[in-house]
Amino acid sequence: MTSPRHPLKFPKTVRVRSRLDFAAVYERGVRISDGCMSLIVFPNDRPTSRLGLAVSKRCGNAVRRNRLKRRLREVFRQSRAELPTGLDFVVQPRADTPVKLDVLRQSLVSLTRRAVKKLAERSREQQTTEATNGNSTAGDES
DSSP: OOOTTOTTOOOGGGBOOSHHHHHHHHHHSEEEEOSSEEEEEEEOSSSSOEEEEOOOGGGOSHHHHHHHHHHHHHHHHHHTTTSOSSEEEEEEEOTTOOOOHHHHHHHHHHHHHHHHHHHHHHHHHHHHHHHHHHHHHHHHHO
16 A cells, blocks of 8 residues: 555555466456557456556667656556556557657546446446346246
């Protein structure tokens, strides 16, 4: 948790770190993209949202990739108040992604809003299919 003195820290508890967590997000998450980055979102059972980064070598040399990762972490850290909680985010920047903070922040926030809507639609679809399957099996037993 963040302490009152440092509300904008980026501790390990808000990072997607393990291979299993990344795999869960990739397999069962919702993917949304724009011209800047691709965002994969999956609900977690935690009170905070977490960020994972997947920056490929196509994004440039090590200096550019590390700068991009620092900027993405900073954007997430500063935008945490605007982002919903209880989600795991994996960000995959595109090869020609600009490194400006304003562009990255706008992209992350808009993609997050779209992903949350898509998650809500998916959960509604699952609930309707479960309700339909539950009703048909109950009628077969009578």
